[in-house]
Amino acid sequence: MTDQMSSQRQMRFSELVRSLISECLLVEDFYNISFETTSITISYVKMSKDLRSANVYVMPLGGENKIKIIEELNKQKFVFQKFISKARLNSKFTPKINFFLDDTFDEAEKIEKLLLKKNVARDLDG
Numbered sequence: 001m002t003d004q005m006s007s008q009r010q011m012r013f014s015e016l017v018r019s020l021i022s023e024c025l026l027v028e029d030f031y032n033i034s035f036e037t038t039s040i041t042i043s044y045v046k047m048s049k050d051l052r053s054a055n056v057y058v059m060p061l062g063g064e065n066k067i068k069i070i071e072e073l074n075k076q077k078f079v080f081q082k083f084i085s086k087a088r089l090n091s092k093f094t095p096k097i098n099f100f101l102d103d104t105f106d107e108a109e110k111i112e113k114l115l116l117k118k119n120v121a122r123d124l125d126g
């Protein structure tokens with residue numbers, strides 16, 4: 001197994017944390033208007049090898065107010081960590097949460113637009 005591949009344990013744990021964060025967004029009270037007006041997709045969670053930290057990649061619906069929402073989520077991350085700690089995970093530690101913008105959709109769109117250009121399509125056909 002290479003260093004970049006996640007272990008089964010990391011993948012299971014990251015999926016569990018992803019579902020808990022999604023649930024937390026639905027049930028917890030956030031003292032911020034933008035959470036209630038925006039649907040947020042939790043794309044994926046990347047756990048550290050020791051399961052002590054979780055990088056959570058999110059995308060607001062429609063990509064509106066991306067930077068502001070990431071900042072607000074990071075300011076409110078204690079709410080998520082408290083929610084996860086109450087879930088009684090089979091782990092010694094509650095992971096530290098950090099939110100990041102998931103830009104894979106933007107990157108895929110850029111690549112698709114590039115592939116549709118005439119000179120690129122010509123090169124691919126030839």
